[in-house]
Amino acid sequence: MWLIGARGSVATTTVAGAAALAAGLHPPTGMVTETPPFAGSGLPPLDGLVFGGHDTHACPLPKRAEALAEGGVLPHGLPAAVRAELAAADAAIRPGGPQSGDTRSDEELIADFAADLTAFVREHGLARAVVVNVASTEPAPGPGDDRLPPSSLYAAAALRAGCPYVNFTPSTGLHHPALAGPAAASGLPYAGRDGKTGQTLLRSVLAPMFLQRALTVRAWSGSNLLGGGDGAALADPAAAAAKNAGKERVLADTLGTVPEGEVHIDDVPALGDWKTAWDHIAFDGFLGSRMILQTIWQGCDSALAAPLVLDLARLAAAAHAAGMSGPVPGLGFYFKDPDDGPSGLSEQWRDLLTLAERLGADG
Amino acid sequence: MWLIGARGSVATTTVAGAAALAAGLHPPTGMVTETPPFAGSGLPPLDGLVFGGHDTHACPLPKRAEALAEGGVLPHGLPAAVRAELAAADAAIRPGGPQSGDTRSDEELIADFAADLTAFVREHGLARAVVVNVASTEPAPGPGDDRLPPSSLYAAAALRAGCPYVNFTPSTGLHHPALAGPAAASGLPYAGRDGKTGQTLLRSVLAPMFLQRALTVRAWSGSNLLGGGDGAALADPAAAAAKNAGKERVLADTLGTVPEGEVHIDDVPALGDWKTAWDHIAFDGFLGSRMILQTIWQGCDSALAAPLVLDLARLAAAAHAAGMSGPVPGLGFYFKDPDDGPSGLSEQWRDLLTLAERLGADG
Amino acid sequence: MWLIGARGSVATTTVAGAAALAAGLHPPTGMVTETPPFAGSGLPPLDGLVFGGHDTHACPLPKRAEALAEGGVLPHGLPAAVRAELAAADAAIRPGGPQSGDTRSDEELIADFAADLTAFVREHGLARAVVVNVASTEPAPGPGDDRLPPSSLYAAAALRAGCPYVNFTPSTGLHHPALAGPAAASGLPYAGRDGKTGQTLLRSVLAPMFLQRALTVRAWSGSNLLGGGDGAALADPAAAAAKNAGKERVLADTLGTVPEGEVHIDDVPALGDWKTAWDHIAFDGFLGSRMILQTIWQGCDSALAAPLVLDLARLAAAAHAAGMSGPVPGLGFYFKDPDDGPSGLSEQWRDLLTLAERLGADG
Amino acid sequence: MWLIGARGSVATTTVAGAAALAAGLHPPTGMVTETPPFAGSGLPPLDGLVFGGHDTHACPLPKRAEALAEGGVLPHGLPAAVRAELAAADAAIRPGGPQSGDTRSDEELIADFAADLTAFVREHGLARAVVVNVASTEPAPGPGDDRLPPSSLYAAAALRAGCPYVNFTPSTGLHHPALAGPAAASGLPYAGRDGKTGQTLLRSVLAPMFLQRALTVRAWSGSNLLGGGDGAALADPAAAAAKNAGKERVLADTLGTVPEGEVHIDDVPALGDWKTAWDHIAFDGFLGSRMILQTIWQGCDSALAAPLVLDLARLAAAAHAAGMSGPVPGLGFYFKDPDDGPSGLSEQWRDLLTLAERLGADG
Known part of the structure; x- marks a missing residue:
């Protein structure tokens, strides 16, 4: 290897x-x-x-x-x-x-x-x-x-x-x-x-759930906090853009549309190799009722x-x-x-x- | 009907x-x-x-x-x-x-x-x-x-x-x-x-994810806040017990074991028909690293x-x-x-x- | 008026x-x-x-x-x-x-x-x-x-x-x-x-708490999702910069230092005039133990x-x-x-x- | 000592x-x-x-x-x-x-x-x-x-x-x-x-904030997950009751009323001495608008x-x-x-x- x-x-x-x-x-x-x-x-x-x-x-x-x-x-x-x-x-x-x-x-x-x-x-x-x-x-x-x-x-x-x-x-x-x-x-x-280790792993099970249940995802926003070498590398907007393209692909492929919302990757050296990812998903249910799912993932990327x-x-x-x-x-x-x-x-x-x-x- | x-x-x-x-x-x-x-x-x-x-x-x-x-x-x-x-x-x-x-x-x-x-x-x-x-x-x-x-x-x-x-x-x-x-x-x-409308719906996509990725779920805890008639009915411990049995079944059936953790259902009349469900999942990754996923679901049960x-x-x-x-x-x-x-x-x-x-x- | x-x-x-x-x-x-x-x-x-x-x-x-x-x-x-x-x-x-x-x-x-x-x-x-x-x-x-x-x-x-x-x-x-x-x-x-209506209001009571308890704030990160006119206006980086300066001032003034961490403001039209603000605060306790406080504020700015x-x-x-x-x-x-x-x-x-x-x- | x-x-x-x-x-x-x-x-x-x-x-x-x-x-x-x-x-x-x-x-x-x-x-x-x-x-x-x-x-x-x-x-x-x-x-x-180490510490700064801003707290619910000796001791309902009385006192004393909502303490041995406390606060703003603050505190009680x-x-x-x-x-x-x-x-x-x-x- x-x-x-x-x-x-x-x-x-x-x-x-x-x-x-x-x-x-x-x-x-x-x-x-x-x-x-x-x-x-x-x-x-x-x-x-x-x-x-x-x-x-x-x-x-x-x-x-x-x-x-x-x-x-x-x-x-x-x-x-x-x-x-x-x-x-x-x-x-x-x-x-x-x-x-x-x-x-x-x-x-x-x-x-x-x-x-x-x-x-x-x-x-x-x-x-x-x-x-x-x-x-x-x-x-x-x-x-x-x-x-x-x-x-x-x-x-x-x-x-x-x-x-x-x-x-x-x-x-x-x-x-x-x-x-x-x-x-x-x-x-x-x-x-x-x-696919954390936030996108989650997205790859949650997005099909919304689709299968015919719930309309209106906005999917995400924030990632991480330190370590990865945090510093991804503080470079060009590197972050490469990373985010993959994150958004799973939504586009599954949902058939790209919902509103952005993904941020912040370099927070104090967190070391531990990553926190917050996702906020605004979706519509029956008769247009507004609902929200939020996820917080705290893991060690390595x-x-x-x-x-x-x-x-x-x-x-x-x-x-x-x-x-x-x-x-x-x-x-x-x-x-x-x-x-x-x-x-x-x-x-x-x-x-x-x-x-x-x-x-x-x- | x-x-x-x-x-x-x-x-x-x-x-x-x-x-x-x-x-x-x-x-x-x-x-x-x-x-x-x-x-x-x-x-x-x-x-x-x-x-x-x-x-x-x-x-x-x-x-x-x-x-x-x-x-x-x-x-x-x-x-x-x-x-x-x-x-x-x-x-x-x-x-x-x-x-x-x-x-x-x-x-x-x-x-x-x-x-x-x-x-x-x-x-x-x-x-x-x-x-x-x-x-x-x-x-x-x-x-x-x-x-x-x-x-x-x-x-x-x-x-x-x-x-x-x-x-x-x-x-x-x-x-x-x-x-x-x-x-x-x-x-x-x-x-x-x-x-299966909210918290258990989520559990039925998240539990397979942990299983498929060979991540060991150690504890899965949940809290539900809801008002309306359902909140009042489920404030009766016997009714809540009936409800919770179903919620735990999906974990036991998927994971093959029942992880630590309890599920609470609180009657909060101020929330009316809107329900908030918080789940806290403690799981182990590679080499025993401790990780956590939390979900917050805010929906209208009806x-x-x-x-x-x-x-x-x-x-x-x-x-x-x-x-x-x-x-x-x-x-x-x-x-x-x-x-x-x-x-x-x-x-x-x-x-x-x-x-x-x-x-x-x-x- | x-x-x-x-x-x-x-x-x-x-x-x-x-x-x-x-x-x-x-x-x-x-x-x-x-x-x-x-x-x-x-x-x-x-x-x-x-x-x-x-x-x-x-x-x-x-x-x-x-x-x-x-x-x-x-x-x-x-x-x-x-x-x-x-x-x-x-x-x-x-x-x-x-x-x-x-x-x-x-x-x-x-x-x-x-x-x-x-x-x-x-x-x-x-x-x-x-x-x-x-x-x-x-x-x-x-x-x-x-x-x-x-x-x-x-x-x-x-x-x-x-x-x-x-x-x-x-x-x-x-x-x-x-x-x-x-x-x-x-x-x-x-x-x-x-x-000072939401996230900063919270910061103005939480930051003194950390200070008074001699807990060391290492990183304070925030994400704001909002639609409405304000969301669109703040999607302009220059306007967001003006807004964020105020948000950071309360931390700097209270804590005496500026902790790590960024603040994002995302325009999410689907949320209308409702704002969600997530804050993630990493702080040190006794003997360097690492602790975290997160807050989620869902309010209507108007x-x-x-x-x-x-x-x-x-x-x-x-x-x-x-x-x-x-x-x-x-x-x-x-x-x-x-x-x-x-x-x-x-x-x-x-x-x-x-x-x-x-x-x-x-x- | x-x-x-x-x-x-x-x-x-x-x-x-x-x-x-x-x-x-x-x-x-x-x-x-x-x-x-x-x-x-x-x-x-x-x-x-x-x-x-x-x-x-x-x-x-x-x-x-x-x-x-x-x-x-x-x-x-x-x-x-x-x-x-x-x-x-x-x-x-x-x-x-x-x-x-x-x-x-x-x-x-x-x-x-x-x-x-x-x-x-x-x-x-x-x-x-x-x-x-x-x-x-x-x-x-x-x-x-x-x-x-x-x-x-x-x-x-x-x-x-x-x-x-x-x-x-x-x-x-x-x-x-x-x-x-x-x-x-x-x-x-x-x-x-x-x-007063965690959840109640937070409550003692948040409750005054709501009072000073004339925001009406309708429900304040909480869930605590902890292992260690304390988790096991508090799994005894009588011990938990003693603990919760103190937690509620700060709300009653500050707000002048006891809002809806319960507090749970769960013994989750997998968490060891680390405690997670989730609070969900439903409050009313201007003209009866419904707003929510949630806090998640992850700390080590000892x-x-x-x-x-x-x-x-x-x-x-x-x-x-x-x-x-x-x-x-x-x-x-x-x-x-x-x-x-x-x-x-x-x-x-x-x-x-x-x-x-x-x-x-x-x-």
């Missing part, structure tokens, strides 16, 4: 959590692929996963894990308990790019990244590596920008190295026009984008994302082993902005179960 | 709303059977419905409707616009029972109620009458009580008069042991119980219930016309405590669509 | 409400000056108030009142009951300005507005007119703008006509450098600015503002009668951004009671 | 916190007596406090502190850092009573407890000991119960040993008729009862209580040193159900500042 943004909160939680689960220190809460329907799908076992990745930061994983434990994201004691695994993953992290002053061309960067991937697979004697983007959201690329955004450089490297690719962020990744051809030609499976990242890496690996290519069907359950499929969580869940069966049958 | 509790808020809203929709004064917001999937199901048209019912209260429907408009439940102007229809329905309401001092036996009451039903069908030249219980929740019958509760008397009368029966309340109705035999022998379709009552009456009528008997399959979508079927709203929705198709195919 | 923005929601509610109270149709809920401490302050009686004003819109007050009743701001039936008073006030409304294409200079506009005021006082034989700005918030004036903003034109006209002036909005009004001299020279009492507008007009009139000049002391209770005085509501309340006594003693 | 319930969460947090503050490990957040107005009041310094107490449980304080750190109430690392101080306090804890099977009479228990107090003062060479009740809430005593409740036995022992007494719980304590005479005769200062317990012990000690007797004036700031004084927090704050000055002048 090769993580883009390998020293971020999500990656650190993913590596520490996989080690904790493999050691039996915690039950696999939040990991869908550890529930019974996936038992026969031939997924790679948790204790067989090997971690590496790209990152432009230098802070070593064991130290990052200590900071996360301090902030309540990881249990106290866990960083010490899995220090060896964190150090091993840290040793497999390569510098990302382009860094400031980097003179390499896009093509050179892609080649360098792909070489890192190939070396990782070879050195560890792996069957395959799945590349998962969990880096901070990058601003949506402007028109006339003739360089690939970093997320697309890494995606191109994955294609070149023959690795399945998962984009857990709203960044461009494989969705760049320049990569459409190579992706189709690669014969590789991929999945994305923008993991803890919500990490088990899904492990799920996706295992599913993408199994899809690759089964010879699947293109967008893996049935993974809309995980994403705000999936490549296709239904927008309601319940239908997405059924499609995911279908994938689980198919992988089992193929195995 | 024969309403038990015909002068209550739900019944008044149902009659006024049906008239308003038939006259084209309002769009059919909240009526599921007016959405496209039901277009070919052969349901009785809204403007062909005739209303009557039983009630022990004397306040005429036009006056009740004015009071509801005063409280914001019905649009101002609507009572005047549909006064003729309200008066017609009011004229078809018969005294219920047993009233205080009533010396009739259960058998005599059933016979009288059944006679009322038969007369209603004959006088209006109807194809059939569907009996729908929308009366205030009655206390759960204690052990050793050898009389039938009122809701069961009305249900028995429906069987005797050959009418499909729908129980929109948590009261006993057809669920009395003494009625199991007659119900089975009647060859009639029936449905129940306890309409306005939420009335379109579902119309839906159910139409579906029960069509089921009767199609020769169906016993619990109508696919109506769990509407109830907190359905006779069978899945507990998640999404699966219930699919089953309802299947019913819609089957009714269309039969028609 | 001369209202700037005389056909807006606040002004319409003020005129209709004053008439309803004078006629004994409603108790004076929300009017502080109708409570016992003000009984001896010699305030002008409610049934002696005469209304007029400036507005650039043409929609007559009786029609505006009907629209407000439709939206639930005014009680149904009230517009009809006070139609005569609404029509009388409407007849006393003069066109405001500058309108598009208006070629009058600032000086000419001020002279015209002052003439309107003088005519109003003369025609109705009034002891005095109090000018109250309740118009939509105008954008904060940019640097290098050499014309007075409209709110300052009206304020200058009030000075010229010898009228006490109250600014219930965050617009510039008398706070323009060019008006500092004339205001001081006028010998008139005035008050402002930015009425109904919150109107009684305060009547209060302020009466108090300003009495202050004028008592010969007071400059900023009237003790009115910080009403404003987000008062001229001076304490920032906590409780101290402001004490100062208001002192004013009530002083006015009584002077009378 | 002698704590009744010396091994409970509040007591453990108090002892650990005092040690942490004395060692400079944390700032004194939440301690009112460490703010500037109290600098000259001659309060005993934090590093001069010595702890002991009564408890019927055996779990040693260092172990209790570890459990609290596990539950997030104390910072990780703190129990180890102040282990010596915890062990010292633990060594000074004496068994409480009456325990099951205890054959001692009330008089014998009082004598034994008083002897414990006297020995504590003598052994540590203390100027005085302040007795503070922080034990679990006991059920309100029924009529015809001729034994003193435990809280009153401890209070009587304090009087006998010549110790100032503070009741931080809603239990009877000194408020027993049999203790009125001895309390008056003792010449000792005392304070109580029922510490962390809220402990600094106030330290405050009260220091203030009671200084009052004793200054020769004050009877209920110490100006401590209503700390209590739900104070002996006298105003009910609004702001007025209580002023009275507390007056006490601070008086103690300073006396010193």
